[in-house]
Amino acid sequence: MTIKFGLIGGGVMGEALLSRLITRGIYQSSEVIVSEPLSSRLDFLKQQYDVAVTTDNSRVLTEAKEVLFLAVKPQVFSAIAQELGHIVDILNRENYREHSPLIISILAGVPLSQLEAAFVQLPVIRAMPNTPATVGAGVTAICSGAYTNAKHHQIAQQVFSAVGEVVEVSEALMDAVTGLSGSGPAYVALLVEALADGGVAAGLPRAIANQLALQTVLGTAKLLQETKMHPAELKDRVTSPGGTTIAGIAKLEQAGFRSALIEAVKAATERSQELGK
Template identity: 45%
Template sequence: MLINKQIGFIGGGAMAESIIRGILHAELVMPSQIMVNDISCERLAYLNSTFAIATTPDSQEIIKQSDIVFLTVKPQVIANVIDTIAPLVPKTTIVVSVAAGVTIATLQSKLAEVPIIRVMPNTPVAVGEGISAMALGKYATKAISDPVAEVFASVGRVVTVSEDSMDAVTGLSGSGPAYAFVLIDALADAGVRVGLPRQTSILLAAQTLMGAAKMVLETNEHPAKLRDMVTSPGGTTIAGVHVLEQKGVRAALIDAVVAATERSREMGKR
């Protein structure tokens, strides 16, 4: 679906780099089909030497050259970016924003009748195991969104949600890697506490969480059922699960997602 499509990135930071790496690794496009804009000449030089892609310090050049434009900039600068490019964006260009908290309506007010897609990816896209939630604007049909979904599928998995779910997505999967890192760190500390070397503990903890997550995704079984499969009567696992329930770990994780969701809503109102 991306054959003969020119792809542009306004903002050449870590997210843009992850997406570029993913689509090139999946061979969805050739390097000659990609152009990146950034305010840092050093960053542009790095991206050019790493991926053999075109770069430019001029964001308007991205609009002139691209069929799909990814806005991979920080939320606090996106207003200036839109003001700069809006006069040049044709109605045939697909605009994809990954700026957290910036609504489709905000973008659409400056980009009339342009198909806009808002995406919330999370940081594991950097290793090809992210999850990206897409919300489609008024003019973004399924035929328009399919190539964008293909791009994000190259760095993980993709779901389509209504835009009013984006704050909840942010609270769960957007912030979720941080929760997982806390769990891995705590499990590794526990391993050290019971006598394991630090690096061995980190490896055991990280691989255990990754394996458990893969079982959920590949078996399509409910996590509670998979938990029951490893929880023998009177065994070690139920003893550990009992302590987790006593200490309120489940409630703490629920509260963390709720708090992050509410914070996302507050930020979106600014």
């Protein structure tokens, strides 16, 4: 069977995507090839998902007919780009370029300009998923290069919908995406931990406090998502005159809770901009 999907990088995020793509039937195991330098990791991926494996990145680009997915550390991108350069030259020859795969990169901080310099005249999409993608509950922002078309957009949407929701943004907004949804899981984890600590401080056993905090955050997010209710409306519904919730909210406002989250997103955005230079 024809190889359609090539994955360079078999780490946590790469495996999460691979697992969901195969489970949902978007690609069959026989249509996938994975490149990874660690032999132990390759053996695991071959046994777990029954996919073709290799340590040769050039083979992945040569064989993948639909998508080449880059899921490596940004620091090794230049080495991989150099390794693949001669294959890119071949694909750019007459009768080859139209059959080249879509290049999808999740390399943080690597802009389209660098990706398109490495994959000359090939269709490129830059993406920023977040860690909940590993359980199929992520959100991924994508932006498209100069040589992409509607079919490429559809492929990228299909690939990332396997691990959650997908939004399309201009590249100028990718640092803001990093500051919000990319770093956001850490903010939410801190919120859950702090809620549980508050429960313990109020006398709850740790295990129960953890359970209550986690399910409260999970349930509230699901409620907002399914009802499309504005967060402010939900807050007003829970807050009764002179009640317990307004007393808690007053303390949060006094401590600058909302301002702290806003500043966290801004700081992470600025740091992302610095790292991308």
